[in-house]
Amino acid sequence: MTGKLYVEGVTQGRLPPDQLSDNFGDLHPPLDAHEALVAADRCYFCHDAPCMTACPTSIDIPLFIRQIATGTPDAAAKTILSQNILGGMCARVCPTETLCEEVCVRETAEGKPVEIGRLQRYATDGLMARNDHPFARAAETGKRIAVVGAGPAGLSCAHRLAMKGHAVDILDPRPKPGGLNEYGIAAYKSTEDFAAREVDWLMQIGGITFKSGEKLGKTVTLEALKSDYDAVFLGMGLGGVNALGLDGEDKDGILPAVDFIADLRQASDLSRLEIGRDVVVIGGGMTAIDAAVQAKLLGALNVTLVYRRGQARMNASLFEQELAASKGVRIITNATPKAVHGNGAVREIEFEYTDDDLTPTGQTFRLAADQVFKAIGQTLVGEGLPELDGRKIKVDGTGRTSVSGIWAGGDCASGGDDLTVTAVAEGRDAAEDIHATLTGAAG
Amino acid sequence: MADLTSEFIGIKSPNPFWLASAPPTDKEYNVRRAFEAGWGGVVWKTLGEAGPPVVNVNGPRYGAIWGADRRLLGLNNIELITDRPLEVNLREMKAVKRDYPDRALIASIMVPCVEDAWKAILPLVEETGADGIELNCGCPHGMSERGMGAAVGQNPELIEMITRWCKQTTRMPVIVKLTPNITDVRLPAEAAKRGGADAVSLINTINSITSVDLDDFAPEPTIDGKGSHGGYCGPAVKPIALNMVAEIARSAETAGLPISGIGGVTTWRDAAEFMALGAGNVQVCTAAMTYGFKVVQEMISGLSDYMDCKGFTSTEELVARAVPNVSDWQHLNLNYIAKAKINQDLCISCGRCFAACEDTSHQAIAMSEDRTFTVKDDECVACNLCVNVCPVEGCIDMVAMMPGTTDPRTGKVVEADYANWTTHPNNPMAAEAAE
Numbered sequence: 001m002t003g004k005l006y007v008e009g010v011t012q013g014r015l016p017p018d019q020l021s022d023n024f025g026d027l028h029p030p031l032d033a034h035e036a037l038v039a040a041d042r043c044y045f046c047h048d049a050p051c052m053t054a055c056p057t058s059i060d061i062p063l064f065i066r067q068i069a070t071g072t073p074d075a076a077a078k079t080i081l082s083q084n085i086l087g088g089m090c091a092r093v094c095p096t097e098t099l100c101e102e103v104c105v106r107e108t109a110e111g112k113p114v115e116i117g118r119l120q121r122y123a124t125d126g127l128m129a130r131n132d133h134p135f136a137r138a139a140e141t142g143k144r145i146a147v148v149g150a151g152p153a154g155l156s157c158a159h160r161l162a163m164k165g166h167a168v169d170i171l172d173p174r175p176k177p178g179g180l181n182e183y184g185i186a187a188y189k190s191t192e193d194f195a196a197r198e199v200d201w202l203m204q205i206g207g208i209t210f211k212s213g214e215k216l217g218k219t220v221t222l223e224a225l226k227s228d229y230d231a232v233f234l235g236m237g238l239g240g241v242n243a244l245g246l247d248g249e250d251k252d253g254i255l256p257a258v259d260f261i262a263d264l265r266q267a268s269d270l271s272r273l274e275i276g277r278d279v280v281v282i283g284g285g286m287t288a289i290d291a292a293v294q295a296k297l298l299g300a301l302n303v304t305l306v307y308r309r310g311q312a313r314m315n316a317s318l319f320e321q322e323l324a325a326s327k328g329v330r331i332i333t334n335a336t337p338k339a340v341h342g343n344g345a346v347r348e349i350e351f352e353y354t355d356d357d358l359t360p361t362g363q364t365f366r367l368a369a370d371q372v373f374k375a376i377g378q379t380l381v382g383e384g385l386p387e388l389d390g391r392k393i394k395v396d397g398t399g400r401t402s403v404s405g406i407w408a409g410g411d412c413a414s415g416g417d418d419l420t421v422t423a424v425a426e427g428r429d430a431a432e433d434i435h436a437t438l439t440g441a442a443g
Numbered sequence: 444m445a446d447l448t449s450e451f452i453g454i455k456s457p458n459p460f461w462l463a464s465a466p467p468t469d470k471e472y473n474v475r476r477a478f479e480a481g482w483g484g485v486v487w488k489t490l491g492e493a494g495p496p497v498v499n500v501n502g503p504r505y506g507a508i509w510g511a512d513r514r515l516l517g518l519n520n521i522e523l524i525t526d527r528p529l530e531v532n533l534r535e536m537k538a539v540k541r542d543y544p545d546r547a548l549i550a551s552i553m554v555p556c557v558e559d560a561w562k563a564i565l566p567l568v569e570e571t572g573a574d575g576i577e578l579n580c581g582c583p584h585g586m587s588e589r590g591m592g593a594a595v596g597q598n599p600e601l602i603e604m605i606t607r608w609c610k611q612t613t614r615m616p617v618i619v620k621l622t623p624n625i626t627d628v629r630l631p632a633e634a635a636k637r638g639g640a641d642a643v644s645l646i647n648t649i650n651s652i653t654s655v656d657l658d659d660f661a662p663e664p665t666i667d668g669k670g671s672h673g674g675y676c677g678p679a680v681k682p683i684a685l686n687m688v689a690e691i692a693r694s695a696e697t698a699g700l701p702i703s704g705i706g707g708v709t710t711w712r713d714a715a716e717f718m719a720l721g722a723g724n725v726q727v728c729t730a731a732m733t734y735g736f737k738v739v740q741e742m743i744s745g746l747s748d749y750m751d752c753k754g755f756t757s758t759e760e761l762v763a764r765a766v767p768n769v770s771d772w773q774h775l776n777l778n779y780i781a782k783a784k785i786n787q788d789l790c791i792s793c794g795r796c797f798a799a800c801e802d803t804s805h806q807a808i809a810m811s812e813d814r815t816f817t818v819k820d821d822e823c824v825a826c827n828l829c830v831n832v833c834p835v836e837g838c839i840d841m842v843a844m845m846p847g848t849t850d851p852r853t854g855k856v857v858e859a860d861y862a863n864w865t866t867h868p869n870n871p872m873a874a875e876a877a878e
Binding site for chain 2: 041045047049050
């Protein structure tokens with residue numbers, strides 16, 4: 001059965017439901033207990049372990065793996081979660097191949113690292129499957145903190161603050177908390193509604209109120225937050241999508257990759273989600289890969305990812321690039337979009353080959369496109385924000401902004417990579433500094 | 444392929460790998476499979492007196508400890524001697540020996556310390572065509588509570604007595620199997636020799652509790668809530684066995700007494716080590732119980748390769764070759780100075796050497812910002828711990844300092860001459876230097 005694979009244009013149900021369900025299954029199936037013990041046995045319990053240094057949240061990886069190996073996976077989970085409250089999601093979405101596993105000494109020794117990410121998932125899944133929350137909230141302090149953005153940075157910050165006894169309101173324009181975990185990660189990395197389950201589990205700490213429909217600059221101002229709360233944490237991410245800057249960019253079929261991904265994540269029935277026969281994704285990061293792979297998995301016949309520089313400059317890891325290639329995504333590098341063709345809706349998109357310095361070569365080509373997903377970066381939006389550093393909110397090492405009483409972290413703040421795990425670390429560290437400041441312990 | 448033919452106290456076998464008296468040799472079916480797999484000989488599971496046989500527990504009889512990837516390192520058992528009728532065992536032994544005349548077949552025997560008991564069983568065993576007997580003076584559990592096994596092995600007078608009875612009663616060569624559950628293994632070996640033993644075999648299993656059930660609070664293996672100590676064997680006991688074999692091999696009183704080496708032999712290398720320390724052949728049990736009889740094929744090919752590399756044409760050239768180098772601490776050369784050296788090309792920067800040295804030894808390894816680990820020669824005492832904890836074989840070496848160079852740790856020149864503790868100035872008992 002080929003379904004509607006060859007149907008031109010944008011349509012739903014290109015693949016039969018069972019194949020869609022297979023396609024969007026878990027990218028890395030969880031380890032079972034035996035597999036976890038075998039994998040854990042490979043860890044050398046390194047001194048000052050490189051994996052731990054490479055982890056933005058500094059999880060004590062050798063310790064948690066030893067705890068798995070000695071039959072105490074719940075203790076392992078607590079080791080993980082005490083550093084990274086979203087350790088369950090990070091186990092799924094972290095580019096471990098460029099973080100902990102890249103520097104694993106067994107990668108050095110044998111080209112095969114300890115499976116740190118999968119072991120982390122094994123430990124955290126076990127605990128969360130029982131809905132067991134291993135942290136207790138301290139006595140109420142009476143302090144109230146506003147957290148703007150319910151993504152990884154905001155959730156991490158909120159949990160740490162709540163644990164210390166503060167009352168936290170999380171404000172987010174979307175109906176569900178989770179941010180990119182809920183709306184922005186490839187579906188095959190967060191199956192079975194994991195993002196939502198993880199937030200529910202996190203909220204068990206108590207003291208956190210989620211307020212949806214609240215958008216900074218629209219329904220609420222920073223000034224108001226600053227006066228209503230004892231402290232404010234900004235973790236709203238990057239709300240704007242960079243434009244291609246081409247005529248005809250508003251034609252039907254051209255849309256931000258993040259919107260495509262969000263729609264896919266929120267779809268209750270993938271077979272009713274529309275996808276083109278010919279799909280072009282423009283960009284070279286994780287969002288581009290996630291969009292391209294998922295377009296292919298939805299049944300698009302031809303999916304081409306086009307990046308303006310050379311492969312070595314792509315932000316997506318080699319693992320992600322290979323994943324895309326293995327799913328049948330064609331990757332074209334050194335090509336910049338020049339023009340959109342089509343009446344009303346896009347039909348073709350024209351590119352010009354460029355060298356690594358983006359110097360045009362004069363050689364052009366066209367790709368058939370029923371849909372074009374733009375994934376050339378997102379940008380911070382908002383008025384009256386604290387001082388910026390380039391295009392992001394300027395922060396110091398503890399997340400303090402230029403405005404006293406306002407902290408920031410995650411993708412909207414300067415410093416660190418735009419990764420879930422980095423956002424978690426920044427939210428956590430800002431919470432510690434907020435706590436120290438509010439309780440007079442700050443240095 | 445080197446000639447692995449072995450002749451041990453006159454008993455010929457195509458190779459020096461025998462299966463020890465233990466569960467794998469309890470009956471004809473197993474022994475035939477062992478011979479088909481290539482084993483050079485078997486010591487049949489210990490026979491008891493005629494009449495109703497002993498009974499075993501009907502719950503777990505083994506306990507274990509494991510290394511990484513659940514590799515079995517040590518096994519403990521509470522199984523007794525054969526629980527099958529004597530006549531059945533004898534009949535099967537005879538049939539097997541008839542069909543495999545080139546293989547060694549030894550009967551392990553354990554009967555009460557009564558002369559008549561030994562005189563009654565020996566002719567029956569002789570009649571099977573067995574090549575020899577092994578007196579089980581080692582079994583540390585169950586039978587020892589009845590005054591046999593290790594209870595005999597712990598009393599040199601009894602060893603000498605039953606050995607003498609056997610030598611007076613049978614023409615078959617007599618091997619005495621010794622228990623390690625004693626303080627000085629040379630004493631029972633000397634007793635066996637006095638009794639006329641043709642050889643000793645060692646070690647039998649070591650008293651042990653392998654683990655405790657932390658829910659039921661009972662030692663394992665647990666039988667209905669209780670456990671008793673068992674006999675420990677497998678790779679974990681090899682170092683203990685090697686030392687005991689060497690002690691007998693280098694003792695003047697027992698020098699030249701043939702030894703069948705037992706205790707954790709798992710690979711050809713283990714076997715070669717036992718033989719180098721004086722064992723004429725080896726007996727294997729746990730490796731077979733862990734991996735099946737096929738392991739002997741690696742032992743055969745490995746020992747053969749090794750002998751070819753060394754130019755040995757007979758196992759005799761290997762046997763006892765390391766014995767002259769087994770010494771006492773007081774005779775070790777204190778002028779020998781070595782330093783650890785880390786091969787940076789092989790190092791994977793795990794830092795285990797650093798943690799071990801920094802936390803528990805001599806703070807003699809430096810760690811740089813980029814995780815390069817180097818030895819501080821002015822602190823290194825060459826203890827070897829870094830080598831032992833390094834996961835990469837051959838990454839860290841101990842390199843001897845040349846005489847005439849200066850040890851940066853002590854500031855003293857390395858001397859070429861040998862000097863040991865007996866003449867060391869710090870030794871209050873030091874022998875006076877000759878005038």
